[in-house]
Amino acid sequence: MYVYDDFDRTLVAERVREFRDQVGRRLSGELTEEEFKPLRLMNGVYLQLHAYMLRIAIPYGTLSSHQLRTLAHVARRYDRNYGHFTTRQNIQFNWIKLEELPDAMADLARAGLHGMQTSGNCVRNITTDQWAGVAPDEIEDARIWAELLRQHLTLHPEFSFLPRKFKIALTASAHDRAAVKVHDIGLRMHRNGAGETGFEVMVGGGLGRTPFIAKTIKPFLPKRDLLSYVEAIIRIYNQYGRRDNIYKARIKILVHELGAEKFAAEVEQEWQSIKDGALALDPAVVADIASRFRYPDYEELADSPPELIKARNENKHFRRWLDNSVANHKVAGHAIVTLSLKPEGEPPGDATAAQMDVIADLADRYSFGEIRVGHEQNLVLPHVAQRDLPALWRALDEIGVATPNVSLISDIIACPGLDYCSLANARSIPVAEEITRRFKDLDLAHNLGRLHINISGCINACGHHHVGHIGILGVEKNGEEFYQVTIGGRAGEDAELGKILGPAVPYGEIADVVEDIAAAYLELRERPDELFIDTVSRVGVDPFKERVYATR
Amino acid sequence: MPLVKSGRIVEDRFVRVLDDAPVPDGTAVILPAARLIADARELVLRQAPTGVIWPNDRRVAELAPYLDWIALVALVFPTFKDGRAYSQARLLRERYEFRGEMRATGQVLRDQLLFLHRAGFDAFEVTKDKDAAVFAEALQRYSVFYQPTGDGRPSTLKTRLAQTKPSAVHGRREAVR
Numbered sequence: 028m029y030v031y032d033d034f035d036r037t038l039v040a041e042r043v044r045e046f047r048d049q050v051g052r053r054l055s056g057e058l059t060e061e062e063f064k065p066l067r068l069m070n071g072v073y074l075q076l077h078a079y080m081l082r083i084a085i086p087y088g089t090l091s092s093h094q095l096r097t098l099a100h101v102a103r104r105y106d107r108n109y110g111h112f113t114t115r116q117n118i119q120f121n122w123i124k125l126e127e128l129p130d131a132m133a134d135l136a137r138a139g140l141h142g143m144q145t146s147g148n149c150v151r152n153i154t155t156d157q158w159a160g161v162a163p164d165e166i167e168d169a170r171i172w173a174e175l176l177r178q179h180l181t182l183h184p185e186f187s188f189l190p191r192k193f194k195i196a197l198t199a200s201a202h203d204r205a206a207v208k209v210h211d212i213g214l215r216m217h218r219n220g221a222g223e224t225g226f227e228v229m230v231g232g233g234l235g236r237t238p239f240i241a242k243t244i245k246p247f248l249p250k251r252d253l254l255s256y257v258e259a260i261i262r263i264y265n266q267y268g269r270r271d272n273i274y275k276a277r278i279k280i281l282v283h284e285l286g287a288e289k290f291a292a293e294v295e296q297e298w299q300s301i302k303d304g305a306l307a308l309d310p311a312v313v314a315d316i317a318s319r320f321r322y323p324d325y326e327e328l329a330d331s332p333p334e335l336i337k338a339r340n341e342n343k344h345f346r347r348w349l350d351n352s353v354a355n356h357k358v359a360g361h362a363i364v365t366l367s368l369k370p371e372g373e374p375p376g377d378a379t380a381a382q383m384d385v386i387a388d389l390a391d392r393y394s395f396g397e398i399r400v401g402h403e404q405n406l407v408l409p410h411v412a413q414r415d416l417p418a419l420w421r422a423l424d425e426i427g428v429a430t431p432n433v434s435l436i437s438d439i440i441a442c443p444g445l446d447y448c449s450l451a452n453a454r455s456i457p458v459a460e461e462i463t464r465r466f467k468d469l470d471l472a473h474n475l476g477r478l479h480i481n482i483s484g485c486i487n488a489c490g491h492h493h494v495g496h497i498g499i500l501g502v503e504k505n506g507e508e509f510y511q512v513t514i515g516g517r518a519g520e521d522a523e524l525g526k527i528l529g530p531a532v533p534y535g536e537i538a539d540v541v542e543d544i545a546a547a548y549l550e551l552r553e554r555p556d557e558l559f560i561d562t563v564s565r566v567g568v569d570p571f572k573e574r575v576y577a578t579r
Numbered sequence: 580m581p582l583v584k585s586g587r588i589v590e591d592r593f594v595r596v597l598d599d600a601p602v603p604d605g606t607a608v609i610l611p612a613a614r615l616i617a618d619a620r621e622l623v624l625r626q627a628p629t630g631v632i633w634p635n636d637r638r639v640a641e642l643a644p645y646l647d648w649i650a651l652v653a654l655v656f657p658t659f660k661d662g663r664a665y666s667q668a669r670l671l672r673e674r675y676e677f678r679g680e681m682r683a684t685g686q687v688l689r690d691q692l693l694f695l696h697r698a699g700f701d702a703f704e705v706t707k708d709k710d711a712a713v714f715a716e717a718l719q720r721y722s723v724f725y726q727p728t729g730d731g732r733p734s735t736l737k738t739r740l741a742q743t744k745p746s747a748v749h750g751r752r753e754a755v756r
Binding site: 032034035037038041044045049057062065066148178179180181182183184185186187188189262265266270300305306309311312315 | 638659660661662663665666667669674688690691693694695697698709720721722723724725726727728734735736737738739740742
């Protein structure tokens, strides 16, 4: 957990005051909507189909129980009793009134929460591994570096009016849970030959209408140079990124048009001029930030305590959840627990105020008051003693967040789609809900194994459909909702873009298509433990295409 | 359009001269970039101050050879959403050590003023009269600055180190058992 100091608190309070003034000027007509728009966006306020939407940052996905209760309070007081967790470690409230926004923000600010830079053409929330600090395979806690970047890039005077939005993600584990290769800047911590830790720097990844996997421009960047190198990248982008066409304004287009090598050379030249200046990180500064991440005082416990073994042997529902939703922790006797926000027939990533309150209480009781949010739109309790797992499971099951479908076909990532979003061409949520109904049989879902479905309601790809094992993209054809399907995409360290299966299908058929793909996989796989994505890699798209379109 | 300098609305002593018009003697002028570069040899001999309006899609490195005798660089915000000139401003101040007047022109609104000031601007052609009137207040909105620029404001990157222990966490304690 990162502990805010007076600087952080003051800045957030000043931001609320500024926004209150801006809203006042908008309401009085002093600011035109065109002038107000970038200001509200930089505070996470969108105008959607039905109302204003407020997006709150959850930096590197870490929340305290107090903060989660505050989110529950905002959902209750200013919204319709629920919030929606997004793919970028944010939460969205969909029904906020403009006049009440400053009050909602003031309530959030008191808990150290804000919507700064969650939208607009600026540097967005820095995301990282939701298991940072507890993952057995990490080499460092990536959040320290994410926090350094967050601070440096918050209200950055040079980078608040970029050509387009700018997203940075960071991982320090061999297994990339932050999808760094589909970000404007992806940072991967690793060790060089001399055993020092530093960053592989990748740029120009992104999805949207022109998807690209990020390219490495610096295989090893020393830690002291993180801020200066990122500053150099964004400075090059700010000056030379395209501003003539909104669809070509992301850094990926600049990198693509210049070529990664030429882009890297521009950055290198800029960086050489600033690397030894004020941004060179003093180890004492890093130590100061690191010292404000508080770690639990774990008990000394052994792995697999008798209470756990007993419950596992006696209750098959518990066993299924344990095997599916609980992961190894770096500290013996503890576990990382994922809370599925993907129950059958419900919108992916939604949590009610009541659920949030209970989860906050459970976090206090079982996880040192800490909760994490992952890009898969699930929550995590990161510090659970293994002996507490049976009791925790019962409590989670009672509020409907213990569906043992983590990473399975019904653990769908989806954008809000046409139900909320003014950009969307088609609905996403009802498609996700229908698929979870088709695969509600957990035996079937477990038999299908790890299989990620990602749904986006339009080409902007907020549901990351390009990197779903099965990707579903909503399109509009003659005023009707159609869906284009891709297979074989993946996020993570071996990121790849999915390939188009065939012609788009109408709304009424999309769940059937997913069932056909699943059935084809069961026939095509070589062994039960060959994952869907590996079968697609081995046999290619055609056998799936034949199966799906044979009868269409 | 009011000109704000040192926090006050002042009269603009500079006159803008177009590419083909004669440069008046004894008057402070702002010239287009092409004119400045083309006529630099004569302009350097002028007795009155010479300034330039530099487009936001041209590298400021090109301006470097002239900076020791130029009195003013005006940078352009075609709309306030186009932030290229922030980078130009910082480069001029922090890399090329330009010490003359740096003026923000184009669409310059209240909510940009602090960013502009932090980037090194010290003169502002403020689009709206009302915004110019509250200039000083707009610069006081924030007292905390995370990142260092060349503006001299202390950044938390350094000031934190001078402090001792962080204060207690707001709200609940983290460890509960």
